[in-house]
Every structure is written in structure tokens, then in C-alpha cells.
Amino acid sequence: MSIFIDRDTRVVVQGITGGEGSFWTKHMIGLGTYVVAGVTPGKEGRSVEGVPVFHTVRRAVAGHAADAAMIFVPPRFVHDAVMEALDAGIRKIVTVADGIPLHEALRIRAAAREAGARVVGGNTSGVISPGLAMMGMFPYWIDRVYKPGRIGVMTRSGSLTNEVTAMVVRGGFGVSSLIGVGGDAVPGSRFAEFLPDFQADPGTDAVLVIGELGGTMEEEVAAAMESGAFRKPLVAFVGGRTAPEGRRMGHAGAISGAGSGSAADKVRALEKAGALVADRPAGVGKLLARALGTASP
Amino acid sequence: MKLHEYQAKAAFAAEGIPVPNGILAVTVDETVAAADGIGYPCVLKSQILRGGRGKAGLVVPVRGADTARREAARLFASEQGVRKILVEEAVAIDRELYLAITVDAVEACALVLACADGGVEIEELARTAPRKIIRERVDLDSGLLPFQARNVAWSLGLEGETAKAFAEVLEKLMRVFRANDAELAEINPLFVTKDGKVLAGDGKLSIDDNAMFRHPSLEPGRDYYDSDIAFEAAKEGIPYLQFGGDISLMCAGAGLATTVYDLVNYEGGSVANYLEFGGPNYRKAVRAMELCLGNDPKVVLIVTFGTIARADVMAEGVAEAVASLKPRCPVVVCIRGTGEEKAVGILRAAGLEPLFDTEEAVRKAVALAKGGRP
Numbered sequence: 001m002s003i004f005i006d007r008d009t010r011v012v013v014q015g016i017t018g019g020e021g022s023f024w025t026k027h028m029i030g031l032g033t034y035v036v037a038g039v040t041p042g043k044e045g046r047s048v049e050g051v052p053v054f055h056t057v058r059r060a061v062a063g064h065a066a067d068a069a070m071i072f073v074p075p076r077f078v079h080d081a082v083m084e085a086l087d088a089g090i091r092k093i094v095t096v097a098d099g100i101p102l103h104e105a106l107r108i109r110a111a112a113r114e115a116g117a118r119v120v121g122g123n124t125s126g127v128i129s130p131g132l133a134m135m136g137m138f139p140y141w142i143d144r145v146y147k148p149g150r151i152g153v154m155t156r157s158g159s160l161t162n163e164v165t166a167m168v169v170r171g172g173f174g175v176s177s178l179i180g181v182g183g184d185a186v187p188g189s190r191f192a193e194f195l196p197d198f199q200a201d202p203g204t205d206a207v208l209v210i211g212e213l214g215g216t217m218e219e220e221v222a223a224a225m226e227s228g229a230f231r232k233p234l235v236a237f238v239g240g241r242t243a244p245e246g247r248r249m250g251h252a253g254a255i256s257g258a259g260s261g262s263a264a265d266k267v268r269a270l271e272k273a274g275a276l277v278a279d280r281p282a283g284v285g286k287l288l289a290r291a292l293g294t295a296s297p
Numbered sequence: 298m299k300l301h302e303y304q305a306k307a308a309f310a311a312e313g314i315p316v317p318n319g320i321l322a323v324t325v326d327e328t329v330a331a332a333d334g335i336g337y338p339c340v341l342k343s344q345i346l347r348g349g350r351g352k353a354g355l356v357v358p359v360r361g362a363d364t365a366r367r368e369a370a371r372l373f374a375s376e377q378g379v380r381k382i383l384v385e386e387a388v389a390i391d392r393e394l395y396l397a398i399t400v401d402a403v404e405a406c407a408l409v410l411a412c413a414d415g416g417v418e419i420e421e422l423a424r425t426a427p428r429k430i431i432r433e434r435v436d437l438d439s440g441l442l443p444f445q446a447r448n449v450a451w452s453l454g455l456e457g458e459t460a461k462a463f464a465e466v467l468e469k470l471m472r473v474f475r476a477n478d479a480e481l482a483e484i485n486p487l488f489v490t491k492d493g494k495v496l497a498g499d500g501k502l503s504i505d506d507n508a509m510f511r512h513p514s515l516e517p518g519r520d521y522y523d524s525d526i527a528f529e530a531a532k533e534g535i536p537y538l539q540f541g542g543d544i545s546l547m548c549a550g551a552g553l554a555t556t557v558y559d560l561v562n563y564e565g566g567s568v569a570n571y572l573e574f575g576g577p578n579y580r581k582a583v584r585a586m587e588l589c590l591g592n593d594p595k596v597v598l599i600v601t602f603g604t605i606a607r608a609d610v611m612a613e614g615v616a617e618a619v620a621s622l623k624p625r626c627p628v629v630v631c632i633r634g635t636g637e638e639k640a641v642g643i644l645r646a647a648g649l650e651p652l653f654d655t656e657e658a659v660r661k662a663v664a665l666a667k668g669g670r671p
Contacts, residue, residue: 020605075507098576102400102505103478106437109405125604139604139635157552159575162602162634163655183551185480186402212552215402239555242562280560282656 001203002129012066021072033133036064057088068092075099091117094135105186119188124180149174155210171285192220195230206233213240218266225273233291305500315496319385328369331384344381393486409433415486441471478508542567543666545589549575549601566663579606582614598662609636616647631658
């Protein structure tokens with residue numbers, strides 16, 4: 001089982017003829033993703049990896065009933081691309097570009113909420129259900145990281161995800177679905193918004209949150225645990241515990257400031273809500289074992 | 298990109314927000330001439346980006362030309378790297394307010410923050426008096442509606458002409474926020490004068506880095522960075538932070554770099570600099586290592602686990618960097634991800650020992666740093 005994407009999700013790739021678009025379309029198909037159409041304005045009639053290309057998302061949806069959009073366009077065109085997908089009736093969107101202007105990120109999230117849609121990203125590798133399908137850019141062939149299993153993963157980072165997920169696998173586990181919400185200050189979707197899906201997914205036994213300093217997404221996860229909305233075991237790793245205050249380390253979404261957003265505050269909130277928090281990536285395997293060993297079935 | 302106070306105030310004034318009379322000076326003589334022109338008493342305000350300028354003695358009132366000259370000389374000679382002084386008229390104030398606009402990432406809108414107790418940092422207010430902070434959410438497209446400005450003004454206890462003047466400042470600040478792609482537009486303190494006028498006592502304006510292409514005139518200069526190397530890195534588009542320790546980090550991916558920073562500290566080591574050698578920069582190994590070596594570190598620690606940033610390409614870059622820069626310090630490499638099998642051979646051929654475990658690499662780097670130079 002999985003959340004967000006499976007073998008039946010009908011994906012249209014926006015920006016399919018670009019370098020990244022065509023390269024990752026090949027690999028998405030390689031994993032088993034059902035890529036039904038691509039879009040590049042002005043290039044209708046071509047095909048990429050056997051996938052037909054259309055001028056617009058509307059035309060792709062009309063011809064191939066796409067119900068998910070994978071966006072590979074440069075950051076300053078992402079707002080337009082997301083609005084085009086929403087306009088065509090698509091309610092599941094992944095955008096990977098790093099560098100979406102902040103005010104456009106706000107508009108993207110506002111429009112998605114208004115439409116009842118989900119936008120994942122930007123500044124992310126995307127979403128993958130190992131062994132099934134992916135929307136994004138994951139080296140799924142590295143099987144010491146992308147092994148199918150029963151742990152749901154949510155992350156704000158790319159390379160750190162490879163690092164930490166390798167520790168999930170080293171601990172004897174695998175991944176049901178991995179959602180990269182991305183490293184931007186205003187991601188399209190937030191950690192806590194996927195907890196109901198993981199709660200409902202019979203293929204997920206526990207969730208691993210790979211967080212970092214800055215923002216309030218980890219605190220929102222803690223709140224969902226405290227309220228009882230999320231009841232499965234949850235393990236977390238939070239990067240930036242030794243970061244100096246007030247300096248932006250890493251992602252735009254990561255700035256340590258007094259009072260809220262520090263890694264220490266996040267760890268405290270998560271632990272208070274009953275999460276097990278690893279202080280280093282190598283610790284997550286053991287904590288997952290402990291969490292699952294003690295959890296009620 | 299954080300702007301200096303004088304730039305923020307110029308942006309405010311351009312939208313019609315009242316600011317005190319001020320003149321920017323870059324030498325002692327200019328400062329004295331500006332102070333003479335504005336008249337005494339006036340205030341010398343060092344234009345640096347760190348907070349707490351007042352407490353650090355970097356904002357000083359002066360009552361005459363002699364003190365203006367002495368204080369200007371002191372400020373320009375200070376260790377804080379003051380290069381510009383804003384000379385401003387002293388304003389007879391009745392009270393100080395806090396006013397800012399930032400983003401609400403959850404509700405996906407702009408967020409107005411206001412408080413009747415100005416002059417204190419918002420983080421401090423959030424800690425000590427969170428109930429006193431007034432919040433008003435604003436749709437980015439419709440902008441601030443007049444009733445919202447009135448809501449805030451009345452919540453602050455303002456009345457009559459002052460409430461009206463405040464509401465106007467708030468509407469103009471929202472225009473500044475939108476026109477400049479701001480992450481933060483803050484006036485703290487916002488002065489209310491004895492005759493009921495409202496004007497910006499200070500100004501913070503932080504522009505979204507991802508929107509800088511829309512603001513090409515705002516090219517940040519050397520005085521926006523805390524070291525020469527940080528400035529060089531910024532010109533290359535390489536994320537970089539200066540620290541004072543022994544180990545230069547050259548890591549791919551912001552999250553991984555932050556985690557390696559933690560692990561070095563856990564192991565009792567210290568970080569000389571944080572440098573992100575990933576994303577669009579993964580082919581810049583030579584330049585990245587050159588920047589790191591500028592700190593004369595005891596160890597360069599390279600940790601990556603990339604997807605698009607291919608391990609073999611990064612390994613080739615590191616091999617080339619080691620060959621051309623001939624670092625005097627050891628280089629610890631842990632390069633994994635797409636193409637890692639090929640990377641191993643490249644690193645070995647360059648005389649480096651490829652490691653695969655982040656913590657092992659960190660421990661090795663810390664041990665080497667403690668053991669001194671080989």
C-alpha cells in the first residue's frame with residue numbers, strides 16, 4: 001500500500017521535453033509509474049520515452065485522463081504551471097524546482113487550499129512509494145535507501161533523506177511512501193497534512209519525520225499526536241540542534257530564532273507528544289524498532 | 298537579502314511612509330557635515346546588519362559638532378566594520394509602537410504583527426507578552442483592506458488623527474512588502490510624536506532571495522557579509538557561513554550539511570565554515586575547496602549523498618581540486634549517491650580514502666583536527 005501515488009495514478013509531466021523532465025520521466029516509468037502524457041507548450045505531437053506531448057495541460061487531461069501533475073519547470077514559472085494544472089482539474093501536484101519566489105509560494109498554497117488540491121514542494125525530490133511509483137527525482141535503484149517496506153517517511157530535505165532513509169533500511173525496515181514536502185519557507189503541503197493518510201494506510205506501521213530547525217511543521221506534527229488525530233508510532237530526527245541562533249542554516253525554511261523554530265523546541269514538542277527523537281541519523285533504526293516493539297497493534 | 302536601515306527607509310519613503318530627516322555619510326567629515334546640516338541634537342546610526350545596535354553603542358545621540366566628530370571617528374574605527382552612518386534628526390516622541398508584515402506559511406497569506414510596546418524585539422515580545430501582539434492576516438492579492446488597518450489601529454489603542462495616520466502607514470507598508478517581494482518589512486520602533494504624527498524610527502526590510510531577479514538594483518556588496526570568503530562564495534552562488542573553528546565543511550544538500558555541522562559539534566570538534574557544495578554547485582568542487590582552504594582549516598570534510606548531484610562528478614571535481622590546490626591539510630571524503638561505484642575508483646586514484654558512513658567520516662575529521670597538522 002502507499003499514500004499519494006500508486007501504480008494507477010495517471011501522471012502528466014509538465015516540462016517533459018526539458019533535460020530534467022525527460023531524464024526523470026524515464027526513471028519514473030522505470031520504477032513503474034503510469035506516466036500518461038507530457039506538456040511543453042509548442043511541442044505537441046512529439047513523444048518522450050513513448051509518452052505523447054501536448055501544448056497544454058487541458059489537452060493532456062482531455063486526451064489521457066491525467067489525475068496528477070509532475071512539474072519540471074524553472075522556479076519562476078512554477079506558479080503558472082501549478083495554476084494551469086489546477087485549472088485543468090488536477091488535484092495532486094508535485095513541483096520540485098528550488099527557487100520559487102516566496103510570494104508565489106504563498107499564492108500556490110492559497111490556490112491549492114481553495115481548490116481542495118494538494119501541491120507537494122517546491123525544493124524537493126518529490127514523492128516515492130518504493131517498488132511502486134514515484135513523482136520526482138529519486139535514485140530508487142540504490143536499494144540500501146529505497147527499499148519497499150512499512151515505514152512512512154516525511155522530509156524537508158533531499159540528501160539528508162538519502163542519509164536517514166539508509167538508516168531505516170540498515171535497521172531492517174523499508175519505506176511504504178516517502179513524501180518530500182521540501183525545504184522552502186512556504187511549502188505547498190505541510191507534514192501534518194499527510195498524517196491522516198499515513199494513519200489510514202494499512203501499509204504503514206509507523207512514520208519517520210526528518211525535520212530541521214525553522215518554521216513550525218514539526219510542532220504541528222506534535223499537535224496532531226497530542227490531539228489523537230495521529231495514533232501510530234512516530235520517530236523523528238531534527239537537524240540543526242547545535243545551530244547558532246539567528247543565522248539561516250541550510251534551507252530558506254530553516255532559521256533558528258529564539259522562542260520558536262529552534263531544533264530544541266521541536267524535539268521537546270515531539271517528545272512531549274510521545275514521539276521518539278533520534279539525535280543523529282544512525283539512531284533512527286533502533287528507535288523504529290523500539291517504537292514498533294512497544295506499540296499496540 | 299537583508300537591507301540596511303537606510304535602504305529600508307528609502308523604500309518606505311518611496312511609498313510615502315514618513316521617516317525622520319536623514320543623510321547617509323561614509324566618512325567622518327561627511328558625518329559632521331550631515332549633522333551640521335540636520336542640526337543638533339541628532340543621532341548617528343551605524344549601518345550594519347546585526348541587531349542590538351543601540352546596546353552595542355553603535356547608535357549614539359550627539360549634541361554638537363565636536364561630539365559628532367569624536368563619535369563618528371569611533372564608529373568608523375570600531376571592530377564591527379561600520380562603513381556607513383545614517384545621520385538623523387532627533388525626534389520628540391510620545392510613544393513607540395511595533396509594526397511588521399511577514400508571511401504566514403500555514404494560512405498562505407501575509408501577516409501583520411503590531412504591538413503597543415515598541416522598541417523591543419518581537420522575539421522578546423513573543424516570549425514575555427504574547428497576548429499583546431496583534432495579528433491581522435492579509436490576502437496577498439486583495440491586499441490590506443481599510444477595515445483591517447482600522448482593526449489594528451484601534452486594537453493598539455490609537456485614536457483620532459493618530460489612528461488615521463497609523464492606518465495610512467500600515468497600508469503603505471503593505472505596498473512596500475508586496476512591491477519588494479519582502480520576507481519581512483518591519484518598523485520598530487514606529488514613533489508617535491508629541492504632536493500626534495507617526496513616523497518610522499527604524500526600518501528592516503528583507504527581500505526574498507528567490508525574487509532577487511526582479512530587483513537587480515539590490516546587488517549585495519561586501520558589507521552584507523561577515524567575511525571576505527563569505528562574500529566570494531555569495532558571488533559564486535555558493536551557500537556559505539563563516540565560523541571560527543578547525544573543520545571546513547563541504548557538504549551537498551542543506552539538510553545534510555546542517556546535520557554534519559551537528560555531528561561535528563557532538564564529537565567535540567569545531568566548524569571553520571559551512572559550505573554547500575550541492576544543488577547547482579556540485580560541479581564547482583575546485584572553487585568550493587579553494588574557499589574552504591582560505592580559512593586555513595585543519596581538515597576539509599566532504600560529505601554528500603546526492604541524486605542529481607552525481608557522486609562520480611563530485612569525486613572527479615574533488616580529485617581535480619586536490620591535484621590543483623594541493624591542500625596542506627587532510628581531506629576526508631564521504632561521497633555517496635548516484636554513481637558512487639565509479640566515485641570510489643576516482644577518489645582512490647587521487648590518493649583519497651573513500652568513506653561511506655557519515656559518522657565515521659565526522660569522527661575521523663575530528664580526530665585529525667585534534668591531532669594537529671600531519
